[in-house]
Amino acid sequence: MGLQAYLTLAAIVFCIGLFGVMTRRNTIGILLGIELMLNSVNINLVAFGRYSGDVTGMVFTVFTICITVAEAAVGLAIVILLFRVRRTVTADHLDLLRG
Amino acid sequence: MAGDGTLALAALLLHAVAFLVLAVAAPLRRLGRPAGYVSILCAAGSLAAAVLSWRAHAGEAISRLVWTWLPTEGQTLATVGVLADADSTLMLTLVALVALLVQVYSLGYLSDESAPALGRYYAYQSLFAFSMMGLVLAPNFVQLFICWELVGLCSYLLIGFWYQRPAAARAALKAFWITKAGDVGFLIGIVLLWRHTGTFDLAEMRVLAGNGAIPLAGLAVITFCIYLGAVGKSAQFPLHIWLPDAMEGPTPVSALIHAATMVTAGVYLLHRTDWLFALTPDVLAIVVWIGAFTALLSAVLACVQTDIKRVLAYSTVSQLSYMMAAIGAGFSAAGFFHLLTHGIFKALLFLGAGAVIHAAHSNDLTDMGRLARRMPQTAIVFTVGALSLAGLPLFAGFLSKEEILGAVRAGGFTAPFAMLILVAFLTAFYMFRVVFLAFFAEPVALHAGAPVAAGVGAHASHVADAGHHASHAAAGVAAHEPHEPPASMLLPLWVLALLSVAIGVYFTFVHPEPEFTSPAWLMPVAVGSAVAGILLAWATYQRRAIDAASLAAAFGPIYRSALARFWIDDVFERAYLLAILGFSRVIGWIDRYLVDGVLNMLSAWTVTAADDLRTMQSGRAQDYVYGIAVGLLVLLLWVQFG
């Protein structure tokens, strides 16, 4: 029952990522957490594709990876921008907008 | 043509015309005296018409004019019109007469009112005369009730004529509310009766009653309700308390409304519908007992008043109760007869009292004395009135009062009969107490400690009419002497005096055979008690052979409680303050703080909840992710177990 194992692994990675996103104080850390979440997806897709024996999963994975990169780029850009304006990358300090 | 009631209608409408003219033509009204002339003119015409129609309807002639007033379901629900017969036209004449005389009298009495006020006064007077006549001629209960309320309104307006004076304003409200309380019963009675008999019309109803078509079940309740209306209007216990306070109004008003006409409306009502009440004897019994009791109560109260008008007021109450007793005993004719004679001589007494007040600038007996020298004519006519009220032969009250006594006895009400005899004695006593104190005795002010001085001393109304007559005193007539009133006031006095003598003489010799037989001893007893009363008064207040103080002391408790008016007024005061106002406060509080408060509570809660809820929007990106995570978790759990 290999599939189960992969799925479980993916689930664990996803949860770790989510945990990171929710707990990291540093914005970069949060970005990394998101990366983890997305990569868990890749594990899923590849596993599914492998076991159902068609390539769509792999194709999907390729797309995911590309898009992840794009997101990372945008995210880092925003972080840098923010650091310029506010001189901080600590998520907790970013609460001017609230209520 | 005279027989068809148009004359009665004319008598009625003339006053309406006067009222409308005065009400609409404001400039005329503001002129004052001319307004008075207008309404007097109409009153005179109305009197003529009334007399004619009375002559026309003497005997059995009955004429009826009605017009549809309220349609429902395509048919007529209620009508208005006139029902002219012997009784109604006779009453009509009395009203017309007294109204005319009073209006003339007022010209002199209110001579120093401001012009607009005088105009207002005459407008009210005309309205009253109109409504009273409408009441008298009413062919059905609806019109009866309408006019019934209207006269109540006029009484309210006229009592409060000097509304700038707190006492007057309060008295007006008191009168309106107390009578209105009675009218609630009356109205209910009418509604019930309508369902019971299917009509408002007196004539139709009488026919039904005649051939026993009115179911007796529940009729007693209805008649009692109607009687309640009479209780209010004709000042029967316990609703009699408004009448004495009503003396805050100008004296002519008291003469017209609170002596001769309006207050007798209740009696008239019962007389008009005696065939209905005859079906419910137990209600009639109540009428007798209450009548007798009220008569006695108010007679006692009259003895301790020092305000001349209040004495008369209480005496009015007690005389009205006389009539009620007679009607209750089943002989309403006797009551009606007394109503007429009483109307004449009580008006006379009030107008006389007015003249006295006019002269002495005070209502208080203690300010009077030996006025006979200064104003002999007034003294004479007043005494005539007093004698009539006492019921001595040759005077108006004589036969009517005796008939009532006979009637009550014939009705088999022994105890009430005894009470009424006692009342006859008391009546003579308090009336002549007034006569002696005011006209013949030395001013009692010299005799310190006389009980009269210890009357309801502190009562606000003591300055009643003096209030506005003070203008005289202020006008530098400091060394001012009481004097005869002007002709405009004397004339009505004499007319009424002569009338009461004429009636008295006529009926002393011409006995109409009553529907009942009264024993031979009745007349002597009645007259004797009256004479005894007069003698006692004479001995006490003229000769001062008997010390009034000790006399009062002899009746200690009664005397003291009489001074407190047996606390009846206080009870009503409390009821008004606590029961009505207090309860209203409670309801008002409930409305504001519970009914509305709950609503406000809800909205306030919503706003607060909103405030708390938005704190969820902490501003930290990670909390937002928490939000997503939680939502996700819930969804997953639902998928798993839902």
Add this chain to the structure above:
Amino acid sequence: MTFETLTLLLPELALFALAVVVLLGGAIRRGVAMGWVTLVGLVVAFALTFTVREGASLLDGAFVQDSLALFAKRLFVASAALSLLGSLTLRTGAFARRSAEYHFALVASLLGMAVLASARELILLFVGFELMSIPLFLMTGFLKRDAVAPEAALKFFLVGTASSAVIVYGMSFVYGVAGSTMLSEIPPAVRDGPPLLMLGMALLLAGLGFKIAAFPFHMWAPDTYEAASMPFVAWLSVAPKAAGFVVIIRLYLAGVGTAALIWTPAIAVLAGMTMVAGNLMAIPQQNIKRLLAYSGIAHIGYMLVGLAALSSSGVAMLLFYLIAYTFGNMGAFLVVQAVAQSEQSDRIEAYRGLAQRSPLLALAMLLFLLSLGGIPFVAGFWAKLYVFWAAVERGMYGLVFLGAVLAVVALYYYLLVARRMYIEAPERPEPVHVPRLLGVAIGTCVIGVVGMGLYPAPWVTLAQRVAATLFS
């Protein structure tokens, strides 16, 4: 790829071309020129949507141009054009220097939505989502010198990508169970509802909940709205949500039949919570943008009520609601922009005595608010009415009653704004300056709101027609 196929893709191609033109053109011409180009391009694209043959599908069913897709695309483009009219009046600072970037991002995102509307294949869906979202992140932070815009952008980005991760994670399961990325393969799989698939669908629902800003996935919305530039927010508050709804409809309703009903409770609960949260949290707001943001969330709740009916009429009413909401909400935001430009404030106080300063603007705002509040004679009335009607047909009386009560609550805070405008006295007498283009945009919205209010019939029939095709 025949020529015939290309004609089917004309709108998308036009948008793509437009994007390229704007990007390159930006290098040549600075200033608002590119804005005009974009506007023209959008008009063209809008026109082109009418050339497409309805119901066509290519890439063996992965990409369809059915009536729903076309309906959605027209909505996207039209709303984009409206917001463009607003942004064209911003000729200072960033909007002058970097207008090309802005408009490129706009068109790119629009292209994403267009793809999304037509996609019936998971990968395409995902790509569409990202193509739509990433430019939105950029545009949120467009005013990069501004103190709060980057913060808003970051929040939007973090939460957005997280939710994308959730979506795609869900997609992976769906793919795994259905054995294909074609949406057409899902219904047969759903019938026997395997747990993994349900899991995937649930994850998807959560992610989509973020896109449409439904409680509790809504939290990014107020902050983003507050910080970003008005015309953009006006568009952001409408188009992406519409896209999200289109996807939801495709995933959960289209062709699934009665099996879809298993989602009713979830969506109903979502709707209820969203209505409550949105309406309540809007009450204490002092910033008009935040107020509109929360009220917008509440409206998503009402649309979800229509969706919860999971019936043809329900979807129809949802689509109708989308149109009404587009006009009303965008109009309101555009008025806010006008006031903000002249008052330099988006607090509600800025509206004191607006009725006496510039009556027409105030009247327009009042109309929009009334429409959002669901008062007769303006579009919102019909929208709420129809949505409730659809829910009643499914017997969801409780939800309808809740909605009705909350509608009164909503009216409360809308009237608070009306009170500022009409009851209170102005601080300054001179009227608010409204740029002509902005005036045109606002006027359009007014016409839309009032027109739909007075004569909703054609729009209703349109919505019904679109919905009907999904359930045939």
Add this chain to the structure above:
Amino acid sequence: MNRLPLLSIMTWAPFASALIIMFFARRRPLLVRWTSVVGTGISLVASIWVYWTYDRAAAGFQFQEAFPLVPSLGISYLMAIDGISALMALLTAIIIFAGVFASWTTKERSQEFYALLLVLVTGVFGVFVTLDLFIFFLFYEIAVLPMYLLIGIWGSSGDIRPQGIFGWAMGRTGVGTKEYAAMKLTLYLLFGSAFILVGMLALFVATGSRTFSFLELQTMQFEPALQTWVFLAFYVGFGILAGIWPLHTWSPDGHASAPTAVSMLHAGVLMKLGAYGVVRMGMGLLPDAAVDWAWLVGTIGCINIVYGALSAMAQTDLKYVIAYSSVSHMGIVMVGAATLTPTGLNGSVFQMFAHGIMTGLFFAIVGLVYEKAHSREIFKMGGFGAMMPGIATAFTIGALSSLGLPATAGFVAEFLTFLGAWTSDYPWWLFPAVIGAFLTSVYVLRVAGQIFWGPKAPDPHFQHLPDAQGPEWAALGILVFVLVLFGVLPSIAIAPVDTATGQLLLRLTGQ
């Protein structure tokens, strides 16, 4: 049957003048006022004309105007009146005509004020004369919405110090301020209108025939279950507007805060609109339910009568007294309607009219007094009778009418209602009704005595107050005249109403 579309003229004339005011009368107050006078005058003439030319023999709905608006939904512009609505239209016309004069001295933003007022009136007329449920609802909303601005902008705030339990809530919601009152009134009435809408749509759906026309719906038999809850929906929806207990609390605050003409119109006409809705829609369309629920309507009505009277007695603010008296009198309307007897229903309708005029008069006077003495505190004022005899007299006549004194319209209404109550299935209603009349006499005369017919108040401000003048006389004169005229000759009102109520009851009870 008639070539001139009188009903449309009556309805839209105010609207037209509102437009004129909005666009052509900028900053010309006098023009504004005269335009309103003309507009409402036209309505008045039209309504009187309709009223007199209404064919009583033929009865039924007359002066029909109909053309389809949205055929697909069966919505059509259908206007017609019967005896009841004719009287109501007359009432509306009289009140607004007087109201225009009564608010002659409005200072700030008078242009918008009159415009909104006239729009409001258009709505009211529309509600009374239209027979298409949907149009009815739209007019209804027109009649409710402007109220928010009218009260919010031109209203006046009273001072109610929050105390007692829920005190903080009152403080938080700002009880007593005009904004609070406006908001409360608007939200309350819109909440009610939601019920009405739901009920109407339910009927619309229930009739496969797809029509909103009252005339067609009238002929249908809805199944009992539907009738029951639709009737209740109507009762709550319209009842809120009619001020039924315990949903009445918007009315005192609202009426107290509203400017003169608005309180005149609202208490005088709009509350009647609620009662009219219950009678026309509730009884007219749902006969069985109306019979089943009569006990509820009547009993709540009785509560209204006594409760309203007592609450009125407890007030110290003149406007609140009048407002609560409205609550009490609407109770009589409700009881009369619930009796389901010809007399009772006639009384109910007549009471709508009588109370409309009476309250209009009251609020006009309160407005005048407030304008001259700048006070609404009953127990601070006193002895105004000498200074403003005209106003005092008018107030007294109004007071007498409200306590049901004969020769005023109030008596006839109450008397008929009493008769109806005693002949209905619930005779005991008679007693609360009569007691209510007595209580009314207590509080209303107490007020009259305190303010007008009593000793002068010490306060120096109250020493020299002018009487009504100019246009204000017109307002008072008209209302007093009508009040007395219909009291002395009630048949001119009852006769046409009778034709309508008869038919209504025929469907209801089959008698």
